[in-house]
Amino acid sequence: GIQVEQSPPDLILQEGANSTLRCNFSDSVNNLQWFHQNPWGQLINLFYIPSGTKQNGRLSATTVATERYSLLYISSSQTTDSGVYFCAVVKLGTGNQFYFGTGTSLTVIP
Amino acid sequence: DGGITQSPKYLFRKEGQNVTLSCEQNLNHDAMYWYRQDPGQGLRLIYYSQIVNDFQKGDIAEGYSVSREKKESFPLTVTSAQKNPTAFYLCASSEPGHIEKLFFGSGTQLSVL
Numbered sequence: 564g565i566q567v568e569q570s571p572p573d574l575i576l577q578e579g580a581n582s583t584l585r586c587n588f589s590d591s592v593n594n595l596q597w598f599h600q601n602p603w604g605q606l607i608n609l610f611y612i613p614s615g616t617k618q619n620g621r622l623s624a625t626t627v628a629t630e631r632y633s634l635l636y637i638s639s640s641q642t643t644d645s646g647v648y649f650c651a652v653v654k655l656g657t658g659n660q661f662y663f664g665t666g667t668s669l670t671v672i673p
Numbered sequence: 674d675g676g677i678t679q680s681p682k683y684l685f686r687k688e689g690q691n692v693t694l695s696c697e698q699n700l701n702h703d704a705m706y707w708y709r710q711d712p713g714q715g716l717r718l719i720y721y722s723q724i725v726n727d728f729q730k731g732d733i734a735e736g737y738s739v740s741r742e743k744k745e746s747f748p749l750t751v752t753s754a755q756k757n758p759t760a761f762y763l764c765a766s767s768e769p770g771h772i773e774k775l776f777f778g779s780g781t782q783l784s785v786l
Contacts, residue, residue: 564732567715594773596774596775598775598777603779604761604763604779604780604782605777605779605780606763606765606777607777608774608775608776611773611774649715649716651716651775653773658723659704659721659723659767659769659773660718660721660731661706661718661775662718663708663715663716663717664715665713665714665715666714666715
């Protein structure tokens with residue numbers, strides 16, 4: 564398989580603050596996605612980003628594939644950003660089996 | 674609306690009982706997956722299927738079984754051999770290709786009575 568480590572495990576922010584979540588992976592990947600799991604358990608795909616940088620509103624993500632890490636930036640956080648953020652990767656050459664990190668639990672307080 | 678429907682939302686299992694979790698998608702995706710999530714943990718792959726009538730074991734397949742008789746349906750059976758079945762179960766689908774995104778259902782919480 565492949566090891567996927569996320570940091571920090573827990574994060575508490577005041578509304579309006581910015582944050583950076585990190586995902587490290589142990590091998591070359593050809594697929595990397597970031598997900599947000601809301602308090603009701605629903606997982607929403609935020610970014611498909613095996614390399615490069617993307618932005619979507621207050622969220623942006625950067626993956627440096629050669630150094631085996633990805634970053635998710637949340638700016639001007641809102642209470643609705645609360646939940647767990649997961650990184651998932653597919654190891655190069657292994658088809659489409661996704662491996663998930665253990666997540667970062669984010670709580671945004673008003 | 675296109676999406677993935679999981680049912681039931683909550684399920685209780687008695688000792689020695691098999692239970693089946695339903696997953697239906699109308700996204701016309703070829704690939705479907707079952708994941709297990711334990712509290713405070715990431716998702717672990719149970720089974721996946723890339724095409725009708727074919728499926729492969731994931732990392733934690735013991736005590737589970739699946740079928741893929743139709744493209745839109747991928748039911749998961751939790752058998753009595755699974756000694757610790759209490760968990761949140763998530764079904765996902767994707768369209769294999771250049772950009773392969775995972776889409777998830779809303780999950781089933783299984784508990785043991």
